[in-house]
Amino acid sequence: xxxxxxxxxxxxxxxxxxxxxxxxxxxxxxxxxxxxxxxxxxxxxxxxxxxxxxxxxxxxxxxxxxxxxxxxxxxxxxxxxxxxxxxxxxxxxxxxxxxxxxxxxxxxxxxxxxxx
Amino acid sequence: xxxxxxxxxxxxxxxxxxxxxxxxxxxxxxxxxxxxxxxxxxxxxxxxxxxxxxxxxxxxxxxxxxxxxxxxxxxxxxxxxxxxxxxxxxxxxxxxxxxxxxxxxxxxxxx
Numbered sequence: 114x115x116x117x118x119x120x121x122x123x124x125x126x127x128x129x130x131x132x133x134x135x136x137x138x139x140x141x142x143x144x145x146x147x148x149x150x151x152x153x154x155x156x157x158x159x160x161x162x163x164x165x166x167x168x169x170x171x172x173x174x175x176x177x178x179x180x181x182x183x184x185x186x187x188x189x190x191x192x193x194x195x196x197x198x199x200x201x202x203x204x205x206x207x208x209x210x211x212x213x214x215x216x217x218x219x220x221x222x223x224x225x226x227x228x229x
Numbered sequence: 230x231x232x233x234x235x236x237x238x239x240x241x242x243x244x245x246x247x248x249x250x251x252x253x254x255x256x257x258x259x260x261x262x263x264x265x266x267x268x269x270x271x272x273x274x275x276x277x278x279x280x281x282x283x284x285x286x287x288x289x290x291x292x293x294x295x296x297x298x299x300x301x302x303x304x305x306x307x308x309x310x311x312x313x314x315x316x317x318x319x320x321x322x323x324x325x326x327x328x329x330x331x332x333x334x335x336x337x338x339x340x
């Protein structure tokens with residue numbers, strides 16, 4: 114099993130450019146989420162999805178879009194990149210039976226994004 | 230979201246036990262206590278979780294106070310590979326949709 118795979122691992126964007134961060138999991142998990150981590154800080158939730166066709170906002174959703182057309186994939190789109198979006202982005206997935214209280218999350222290795 | 234409090238950092242010697250404390254005085258009766266760790270330049274990694282009873286797995290043990298207002302993650306024999314940031318997180322009822330990460334506690338392991 115590959116687990117949670119994120120691509121690319123590194124990316125440099127110019128201000129105003131758009132791009133999509135890819136996230137795929139092969140564990141048939143219903144729940145997927147995106148976090149960002151700024152230097153010296155914990156992770157903050159951007160968006161999450163409890164299943165194909167269902168997404169919701171997390172703590173810091175502004176400037177990001179998501180969609181969930183398949184169980185396996187949960188791409189994160191930056192609409193118009195800004196220097197404030199320079200961060201490390203992590204995708205995670207979990208098995209869910211309606212509740213995530215008693216489950217573990219699997220994280221990808223991260224995408225390090227720099228916006229200049 | 231219920232909050233947790235951890236020390237900023239801790240230090241341990243290699244091959245000695247490590248006890249990482251976490252306070253969560255506002256925990257509700259159905260919140261699960263989860264621990265994750267993050268090694269340098271890696272994504273977070275699940276360690277252990279529990280509700281009321283103490284829990285053991287191959288990585289660690291979780292000791293939960295009787296009133297559930299605090300818990301302790303126990304690494305039985307620290308290795309250099311255990312040097313990481315450790316996060317104590319509450320999964321809020323009813324769905325636990327969000328893992329709310331705080332700043333975590335940096336564990337340094339000395340050889």
